[in-house]
Amino acid sequence: MSLRVRFWGTRGSIPTPGALTVRYGGNTPCVEVRTDEGWLVILDAGTGIRELGRDLLGRSNGAPIVGDIFLTHAHWDHIQGIPFFAPIFGRGNHFTIWGSETLERSFAKVLRDQMSPVVFPVSFEELDATIDFRGLPEGTPTTGRGYEVTAFAVQHPGGALGYRFSAAGGRGGALVYVSDSELGAHERYDSPPDWRQRMVEFARGAAVLVHDTTYTTEEYDHHRGWGHSTFAQAVELGLEAGVGKLVLFHHEPRRTDEQLDQQVAACRQMVQDRGATMQVVAAAEGLTLSL
Numbered sequence: 001m002s003l004r005v006r007f008w009g010t011r012g013s014i015p016t017p018g019a020l021t022v023r024y025g026g027n028t029p030c031v032e033v034r035t036d037e038g039w040l041v042i043l044d045a046g047t048g049i050r051e052l053g054r055d056l057l058g059r060s061n062g063a064p065i066v067g068d069i070f071l072t073h074a075h076w077d078h079i080q081g082i083p084f085f086a087p088i089f090g091r092g093n094h095f096t097i098w099g100s101e102t103l104e105r106s107f108a109k110v111l112r113d114q115m116s117p118v119v120f121p122v123s124f125e126e127l128d129a130t131i132d133f134r135g136l137p138e139g140t141p142t143t144g145r146g147y148e149v150t151a152f153a154v155q156h157p158g159g160a161l162g163y164r165f166s167a168a169g170g171r172g173g174a175l176v177y178v179s180d181s182e183l184g185a186h187e188r189y190d191s192p193p194d195w196r197q198r199m200v201e202f203a204r205g206a207a208v209l210v211h212d213t214t215y216t217t218e219e220y221d222h223h224r225g226w227g228h229s230t231f232a233q234a235v236e237l238g239l240e241a242g243v244g245k246l247v248l249f250h251h252e253p254r255r256t257d258e259q260l261d262q263q264v265a266a267c268r269q270m271v272q273d274r275g276a277t278m279q280v281v282a283a284a285e286g287l288t289l290s291l
Contacts, residue, residue, distance in 0.1 A: 002172030003291040004034040009048020010283040012214050012250035013077050020256040025285030028077040029179050035146030040067030043177050049081035056087055064092040071099040072179045073160035074110045083115050093129035100161050101135030108133045152202045154181035155189045156227035173207025173291045179250055181212050183233040186225045203241035207291045213248040231263050235270045238278050245279040
C-alpha cells in the first residue's frame, strides 16, 4: 500500500444536500490523499473540504497541520470550501496551494477575491495559517513529500488540469484524478489533434481513475461544450487506458442515489460486454481506497 484515498465531496456544480443524495453525498469536490509517511494531499476545495477540516483538527491533537492542496481549476464548485476550511485559521498550520501556471487570473487573486469584504466577512489576509501558491507545469513530474505528481491540461472552459499521483519510488499503483473534462471534441477548445490519445496515455495503467461523469449520453447532446463527460465516455477511456478501477465522479446535481445506482450497473455491464475486468464504482462521501 502506498496511497490512501478518501472522498469528502463528490458532487458537481453546486451542493445538493437532501434525502435523495444521502448515500453518494451532496458536497462539491474534495478528495484526501495520504502517503505511507502520512503526508497530506487535498484534491480540490469544494464544500467537502469543510468536513475534512473538522476531521483534521480532531486528529491533530494540537499539532500543526501541514499539506498540499491541488486545485484542478478555479470554478466556484472547486474553491468554495476554502473560506470554511477551519485549519487555515490556525496559527502554525501551513498549506501550499498548487494549480495551473497558465490561468488567466492567478489562483492567489481568485481566492483572495472570494474572501473580499463584499462577499465574505473575513479577508484572506486575516488568515493565521501560512499559505503559499505554486504553479505546476504540465507534463513535468514534480516530487512532493512521499509522492510524485504530473499535471495534464484537460478540455474545460477556462482551462483545467488533471493530476496523476504515484508514491515516491514507484510503490503501489497510480491515482489519476480528472474532475472536470470533456472527452468529446468541441470547437471551443484549442486542443491538439492527438489530445484524446494523450489523455489515454496520461491515464495508462492507473490503479484508480477518478473521472468526470456528469452526463448521460442523452443529456450530453444538450450540453456540448460545457466541459463535462458522459458515463460511457469515461468507461471507454478507462478501458482504452487499461485502468484497474474507474470511479465515477462530479455527479450531476439532480442525479439521485437511485439513478447513480442505475448508472453504475450500466457501466459495469458495458465493461462485462467488452470482456474486460475493470471495476466501476461511483464516488461517495466516506469512500476510501488503498492503492
